[in-house]
Amino acid sequence: MSKYKLEFVSCHRMPERSFFYKGKQFPVCARCTGIYIGYIAVIIFAVFRTYIPLLWSVLLLVPVIVDGLTQAYCNRESTNVLRLITGIMFGVGLSSLIAMSAELIVKYFFIFFIY
Numbered sequence: 001m002s003k004y005k006l007e008f009v010s011c012h013r014m015p016e017r018s019f020f021y022k023g024k025q026f027p028v029c030a031r032c033t034g035i036y037i038g039y040i041a042v043i044i045f046a047v048f049r050t051y052i053p054l055l056w057s058v059l060l061l062v063p064v065i066v067d068g069l070t071q072a073y074c075n076r077e078s079t080n081v082l083r084l085i086t087g088i089m090f091g092v093g094l095s096s097l098i099a100m101s102a103e104l105i106v107k108y109f110f111i112f113f114i115y
Contacts, residue, residue, distance in 0.1 A: 011028040017029045031083040033084060035090055038087065038089065042099060051099060057097045064086040064087060
């Protein structure tokens with residue numbers, strides 16, 4: 001039995017890449033924490049039907065990719081704050097793309113079956 005409750009989450013949970021609060025490690029790393037914060041932010045935006053433009057949504061995916069790849073292949077170590085910020089950007093961009101896609105699917109589904 002693991003000490004984590006989030007067994008379905010795919011995260012490396014490395015202590016040096018995670019935040020700690022009152023001596024306890026977060027259940028996910030700094031980057032995943034940021035991604036989940038970004039997801040929650042877009043859910044709040046979606047309630048008000050406010051979306052980020054498509055181009056911006058795609059551009060928000062780039063920093064986490066650059067940070068992750070340069071860390072993996074260029075012998076560079078990222079910081080937890082940078083991981084958090086790029087994770088938030090990625091979470092907002094990805095979930096915004098998903099929200100826009102879902103709205104289009106529903107819209108065209110009803111047009112196809114109603115007419």
